[in-house]
Amino acid sequence: MCGIVGYVGRSEAGPILLDGLRRLEYRGYDSAGVAIVDGDHVETRKCAGRIAELGKLMTEKPPGGTYGISHTRWATHGKPTDQNAHPHFDQSGQLALVHNGVIENYQSLKEGLLRNGQHEFISETDTEVLAHLIGSLYDASAPPNGSVPPQNEKSRLVRAVRAALQQVIGTYGIALVHRNIPDFIVGARRGSPLVLGVGKDENFLASDVSAIVAYTRDAVYLNDFDVVAVERDKFEISSVAGEGGNYEVSKVEFTEEDIKKGDFPHYMLKEIFEQAGSVRDAMRGRLSTEECTSKLGGLEMTAAELRDVGRIVLTGCGTALHAAMIGEYILEQVAGIPTEVEFASEFRHRNSPMTRDTLVFAISQSGETADTLGALRESRRKGYRTLGICNNVASTIARESDGGVYMHAGPEIGVAATKSFTAQLTILMLIGLLLGRMRHLSTSEGTRIIEALERLPEQIEATLKLSNEIKRIAQKYASANGILFFGRQFNFPVALEAALKVKEITYLFAEGHPSAELKHGIIALVRPDLPSIFITPDDAVFSKNLNNIEQVRARKGPVIAVTTGKGADRLRQVADDIITVPATMDFITPVLTVIPLQLLAYHLAVELGRDVDKPRNLAKSVTVE
Numbered sequence: 001m002c003g004i005v006g007y008v009g010r011s012e013a014g015p016i017l018l019d020g021l022r023r024l025e026y027r028g029y030d031s032a033g034v035a036i037v038d039g040d041h042v043e044t045r046k047c048a049g050r051i052a053e054l055g056k057l058m059t060e061k062p063p064g065g066t067y068g069i070s071h072t073r074w075a076t077h078g079k080p081t082d083q084n085a086h087p088h089f090d091q092s093g094q095l096a097l098v099h100n101g102v103i104e105n106y107q108s109l110k111e112g113l114l115r116n117g118q119h120e121f122i123s124e125t126d127t128e129v130l131a132h133l134i135g136s137l138y139d140a141s142a143p144p145n146g147s148v149p150p151q152n153e154k155s156r157l158v159r160a161v162r163a164a165l166q167q168v169i170g171t172y173g174i175a176l177v178h179r180n181i182p183d184f185i186v187g188a189r190r191g192s193p194l195v196l197g198v199g200k201d202e203n204f205l206a207s208d209v210s211a212i213v214a215y216t217r218d219a220v221y222l223n224d225f226d227v228v229a230v231e232r233d234k235f236e237i238s239s240v241a242g243e244g245g246n247y248e249v250s251k252v253e254f255t256e257e258d259i260k261k262g263d264f265p266h267y268m269l270k271e272i273f274e275q276a277g278s279v280r281d282a283m284r285g286r287l288s289t290e291e292c293t294s295k296l297g298g299l300e301m302t303a304a305e306l307r308d309v310g311r312i313v314l315t316g317c318g319t320a321l322h323a324a325m326i327g328e329y330i331l332e333q334v335a336g337i338p339t340e341v342e343f344a345s346e347f348r349h350r351n352s353p354m355t356r357d358t359l360v361f362a363i364s365q366s367g368e369t370a371d372t373l374g375a376l377r378e379s380r381r382k383g384y385r386t387l388g389i390c391n392n393v394a395s396t397i398a399r400e401s402d403g404g405v406y407m408h409a410g411p412e413i414g415v416a417a418t419k420s421f422t423a424q425l426t427i428l429m430l431i432g433l434l435l436g437r438m439r440h441l442s443t444s445e446g447t448r449i450i451e452a453l454e455r456l457p458e459q460i461e462a463t464l465k466l467s468n469e470i471k472r473i474a475q476k477y478a479s480a481n482g483i484l485f486f487g488r489q490f491n492f493p494v495a496l497e498a499a500l501k502v503k504e505i506t507y508l509f510a511e512g513h514p515s516a517e518l519k520h521g522i523i524a525l526v527r528p529d530l531p532s533i534f535i536t537p538d539d540a541v542f543s544k545n546l547n548n549i550e551q552v553r554a555r556k557g558p559v560i561a562v563t564t565g566k567g568a569d570r571l572r573q574v575a576d577d578i579i580t581v582p583a584t585m586d587f588i589t590p591v592l593t594v595i596p597l598q599l600l601a602y603h604l605a606v607e608l609g610r611d612v613d614k615p616r617n618l619a620k621s622v623t624v625e
């Protein structure tokens with residue numbers, strides 16, 4: 001979690017750092033700060049609260065200087081206070097550091113520093129310990145007397161950073177400056193993302209390219225254990241162990257326009273409305289009408305290898321896990337391959353026996369989620385072929401997997417995942433089609449699926465037109481005490497996903513369950529101020545859902561139904577509100593049924609006055625365990 005931005009160039013660093021932090025605010029927003037070196041002193045502004053608060057401080061007293069570092073925080077060690085906000089300083093007060101990650105052995109490092117009696121800590125953070133450690137190693141390496149040429153000071157600082165990081169257990173993306181070394185920033189990463197933006201007579205460091213894409217689209221995605229020394233007109237990458245680092249300058253896929261809200265009041269709404277395009281992009285060039293199948297070159301597997309897959313494990317967290325759960329139904333039904341879903345956080349620590357022919361997919365929008373990355377690494381360590389389904393190009397999961405499929409959903413900035421979910425479902429449907437066609441699906445069945453998939457973007461457009469109707473429903477239920485969601489088969493995980501959206505952004509109590517579980521206990525919750533939402537397309541299990549709806553009605557529970565086609569006629573007598581989305585093949589329905597529920601969560605949150613894009617206690621990408 002947390003976002004960091006660094007700048008060294010000829011422009012005033014303050015506005016650039018602040019602008020970058022605003023773009024990274026989705027990564028954490030409980031405190032923020034900057035350190036900018038102006039001549040012979042380090043100007044620091046930091047405070048608890050949002051970037052806007054930091055902005056006020058910087059307007060009141062603008063810090064001068066053309067190089068500096070900055071940070072937006074999602075607290076792990078220490079409360080979100082002014083004191084715990086980054087940057088943190090070393091004992092000399094000359095070295096300032098920002099950090100994204102967790103230093104697991106910070107207590108023992110701190111004790112070691114305290115033992116020599118020269119260190120005093122003013123925050124509760126692990127970051128301050130790292131700043132002191134680097135500072136003390138740097139100071140200890142100073143030549144006994146006399147000044148040192150600036151170039152040697154730079155390499156001395158880099159050596160101190162390496163030596164400190166060799167003692168660290170945990171994860172870090174860091175950036176630091178030293179008052180005595182002009183126009184120089186050092187960055188390093190392990191487990192937390194860090195990208196170098198290469199500009200003209202200026203360079204940048206950031207947790208995510210969105211912070212710097214307004215200034216440059218040339219980026220170097222740093223690898224774990226890279227240490228980068230950044231100056232205005234050059235940079236040098238080496239490893240923590242001191243070896244020369246390999247790197248490649250890539251072009252960032254998106255532009256500044258893509259990360260603007262445009263006319264939408266919130267990123268979440270913008271991203272919900274982008275879904276026709278993002279689903280189309282996820283399918284683009286991947287459907288072959290001639291061969292009645294899909295083409296997924298990124299899997300890096302031959303037809304024979306794909307043919308030999310005997311079992312699939314899908315893993316991820318949160319929304320990605322819900323997509324995986326629908327993927328399980330899809331892969332079993334469409335491809336006929338036994339499939340299991342594993343919470344990434346459990347899978348990585350469990351010794352789950354798997355057969356040799358198991359293929360593992362790690363699903364992650366950000367490609368940086370610590371638990372999913374841990375699961376991927378454990379799976380690869382055990383020798384299983386492990387593929388990624390990621391949105392973030394060049395993310396750690398994408399780079400560390402044996403192959404995979406990019407979602408191409410475009411940047412997702414709203415903390416609540418929306419378009420990445422439907423893109424993940426689209427990819428899982430393409431994988432189902434590919435593997436199914438290698439097994440039992442005929443050409444005509446393949447064609448039927450392709451035709452249904454091709455209709456999907458238009459059907460999404462039609463579904464989005466329901467937004468005003470859904471807003472009315474949200475207003476009607478805004479004073480409810482919570483919401484229960486129910487669904488069967490492909491739409492049971494949609495119930496989980498809808499409940500997650502409601503919890504995240506409205507803070508209302510919400511739960512998702514398989515409809516049939518109602519009578520096994522949940523029915524005790526049913527009462528007039530707790531609406532039940534049934535996701536019940538007109539499919540093979542429609543009548544079963546209808547029975548469950550009757551059970552809720554009999555206990556005076558309000559019912560909202562999301563259905564397709566003729567379902568609406570049969571629901572009229574039993575549901576208080578009905579939302580009808582276009583009909584499609586059963587396994588494709590989740591892409592359409594989830595959209596009104598994303599909209600419902602959104603409109604409810606607005607109605608309740610919540611901060612939709614920055615819900616409390618959350619951050620977009622969870623790079624800590």
Ligand code: F6R
Nearest residue numbers: 318319320364365366369416417
């Ligand atoms: C929910 C949400 C989270 C993420 C989860 C995994 O709206 O955003 O539950 O889905 O943290 O994130 P990724 O997909 O980046 O691995």
